[in-house]
Amino acid sequence: MGPATTEFDRQIGKEFFDSFGNPDILEASLDVCCDIVRHGVTVDVDCSIEGSVTVPCDRCLEPLEIAIETGFSETYAPEEDELDFNQDVYDYVCTALPLQRVHEDGKCNPETIKYLSK
Numbered sequence: 001m002g003p004a005t006t007e008f009d010r011q012i013g014k015e016f017f018d019s020f021g022n023p024d025i026l027e028a029s030l031d032v033c034c035d036i037v038r039h040g041v042t043v044d045v046d047c048s049i050e051g052s053v054t055v056p057c058d059r060c061l062e063p064l065e066i067a068i069e070t071g072f073s074e075t076y077a078p079e080e081d082e083l084d085f086n087q088d089v090y091d092y093v094c095t096a097l098p099l100q101r102v103h104e105d106g107k108c109n110p111e112t113i114k115y116l117s118k
Contacts, residue, residue: 008034012089017053020090026063027054032089045085046073049093058101059116060108070096 010032017025030051037044048071057064070092076084102108 003040004038006036006038008032008036016086017090022090022094024055025053026056027065028052028093030068030093041077043076043078044073045076047071047089049089049096053093053097055097055101057103057108060103060112062103062109062112064101064103066097066101068093068096 012030012032013028014025017028028051030049030053032047032049034045034047048069050069052065052067054063054065056062072088072092074085074088
C-alpha cells in the first residue's frame with residue numbers, strides 16, 4: 001500500500017493575519033490549495049497560495065490591494081503539522097509582498113500628495 005494522498009483547500013482572510021499580530025494586513029482574500037502525501041512519520045505538502053491582500057500605501061496610507069501568487073513544498077512531522085504549516089503560509093505571503101507598497105502614479109490620495117508636496 002502506497003502513501004495516502006489528499007487535497008486540502010482553505011480560504012484565509014484578515015483574521016488569519018491578526019492571529020500573527022500583523023497590523024499591516026488590512027484585508028485578505030487568499031485561496032490556499034494543498035496536495036498532502038502522508039508517509040507514516042512525515043507529511044509532504046505542496047501548497048499554492050493565490051488571491052490578494054490589502055495593505056496601507058507607503059506613500060498616502062490609503063488601502064492598496066496587492067495580488068499574491070506564491071507557494072511552497074515542505075515536509076512536516078505530524079506533531080508539528082498545523083502550527084508549522086500556518087507559520088509557513090504566513091511567511092510565504094508576507095515575503096511575496098513587495099518591499100515598496102505604493103499605488104501606481106496618480107492613484108494615491110490627492111490630498112495626501114498635496115500635503116507631501118509642500
